[in-house]
Amino acid sequence: MPTNTATRWIHLDHADDAEVMVHLESGDMFTLPLKAAIDACGSVENVQRFGKQLEILLARLAAWIGQHEDDVQEAYVTFRDAGLLFLVVRKTRKLNEALENSLTDVDIEIAQDENLCLIKLSVLALPQTTEENVRSFLSSKITFRYQHAQ
């Protein structure tokens, strides 16, 4: 592998009890424990990985909606305290067991997919109901609505 001779490596070891002094571009400085600095690096990486996994998830759920559009009125992915909720609102009131089984299958598939290891998803199909009832399941902060589910 070619080596870039200009790269200067700084090794951060979690076992080290040192403090890190950070010099910002603005001229400000602050210190923090080395362990916290390492955890912050990991968090940034996890945020990026989560973003990528979320993209994969949204695409997979969109494909699922496409296969069931005959009984899907609306669909959302909403953030809850313990993870995400894929909420499907059906066009009919009667139980649709085939749709429920398919929803369980995609739910298990996602939960066991190592490429989606940062995703904690619940799934729920509501029979046709009022907007108020639907809203009570949605986060007021972050909710994605699938536009093509009409």
Added chain:
Amino acid sequence: MPSKECHLAMARKNQQTLDYLLKELDQHSAWVATVAFYKALHLVEAVFATDPAIRHGHSHEERENHLKSTRKYSHIWKYYRLVWAASVVDRYLQDRTDDYTSFSEFMTPQEVKVNLVGHWLHQVEQSVNAILAPTS
């Protein structure tokens, strides 16, 4: 943390309530769905109590994640989720507005008896019994 025996005892109590409500199914089919869900929950917790990697589901979400992400529990999840989903319709949609007035629009009393109790809950129970059965 409750033991396996404690959860199985709670599941038996839920079954007694189910038996009572099933006598007047037309009046109480929605409650049957909810009690069936709590029976399923205790059955699952009985299994978790014997699983050193889990021991206890601390919330509905955590319990759910253990069930669907652990291959040996996928079959339980397949039917547990159906019971849970029906109980959500009962608990969160039934009485909220005049618009959705009757759980029987979602499942008829007969479907509750045959599908929900007779098949979905039965499948959960069968799987749990198979896991808890002593290996000789």
